[in-house]
Amino acid sequence: MKRRFQLLNHCLDNHRLTIGVFSLFLGMTTVALADYKPPSEPSHPEQPTIISGTRGGCSKNGQANLTTxxxxxxxxKTVSTHPTFAWFVPDAEAxxxxxxxxxxxxNEHPQPIQNIELQxxxxxxxxxLSEDELGLSVGQRYLWQVVIMCEPNHPSSAIIAQAYIDIVQKxxxxxxxxxxxxxxxxxADIYADKGFWYxxxxxxxxxxxxxxxxxxKLNLLTDLAKIEASGNSHYASQKSERIKQILEIERKARL
Known part of the structure; x- marks a missing residue:
């Protein structure tokens, strides 16, 4: 009987050891995701970027806004001459x-680079930007915007969102x-830690x-919402609220 208990305890000890090693392995492979840290000497737009349109987009039935x-x-900032631009569309219809x-x-006369029609x-x-196209220039600042034509025959119905981007040397x-x-x-962790949002x-x-x-992706948007909320302008506060709405929608979509 004593021998049987010794064998049982030995098996339990081995089982505990296996669980402990496995837990340690999981802990070692779980890497904390970096926060987005704005540049140490950030540049600011000379004038507020456009945020137009009512909540819900063209249909006014959505839960968010067109948002860059x-x-x-x-x-x-970005170190890419062919960056990726992202925005949120609230409308369900194409x-x-x-x-x-x-x-x-x-001289406040932006020079057009691209005008692409999408759905x-x-x-x-x-x-x-395609790698086959001429890239953006290092040291230059660009303005980008997305425009939804709610009623193509009535340009005044369009809703617009825009932002700036700086191209810098790596x-x-x-x-x-x-x-x-x-x-x-x-x-992405490296870029976020060094202040390259795009x-x-x-x-x-x-x-x-x-x-x-x-x-x-959600962590970066959460960081951005906090940063915008800490700004002094009404426009930044408005942008923060829009991103929070998008975060709520994105999280619900994953449930």
Whole structure:
């Protein structure tokens, strides 16, 4: 009988050890996702970016607004000359849309770069500059906007959202950090930590829809909502509320 108890205790000890090792392994493989940190010396738009349209989009039945998924309180940066732009569409029905890109001008006369006609799809939409096209210039600032034509025969019915983007040089430190990254989430973490919003969000918004990508995408939007809420302008506060509405919709969609 004593021998039987010894064998039972030995088996239980081995089972506990296995569980402990497995738990330790899980703890080691769970990596905290980085927060988005704005640039240490952020640039600010000289004038507020346009936020138009009523809640619900063209149909006025939605729970959110047409919103650019990019900073407004400060100007978002990228080290890519072919960046990815993202925005949220509230309307369920397909509507004509335009993506427009302008090079910022000191004389306040933005120069048109792109004017692409699209069709809306509900939720988060993206547009990336093709690698076959001439890229954006390092050191330049651009204005981009999305326009939904609610009633094509009545231009005044259009709703518009826009944001700025700065194209900057990739530093040696950033190159070294990225060389060690093996997947989009790792790269997004690095970009977010170093203040490159467009790169960070672009890495996950169009990637495979798995748990880590979704988590980081929502984390980045949560960070952006907090940053906008901390701004002093009414426009930043309004942008924060819009992003919070989008977060609520995105989370419900995953239930």
């Amino acid at each position: 998924l990019a900073p407004q309180e400060h100007i978002g 509507l004509p849309m335009k993506f427009q890109l302008y090079q910022d001008d000191v 809306t799809t509900p939720g988060i939409m993206t547009h990336s 530093s040696p430190d950033l190159k070294i950090a990225l060389a060690a990254a093996t997947n989009p989430v790792d790269r 790169n960070a969000f672009g890495e996950v918004v169009g990637s495979a829809d798995d748990a880590r990508h979704r988590e980081l």
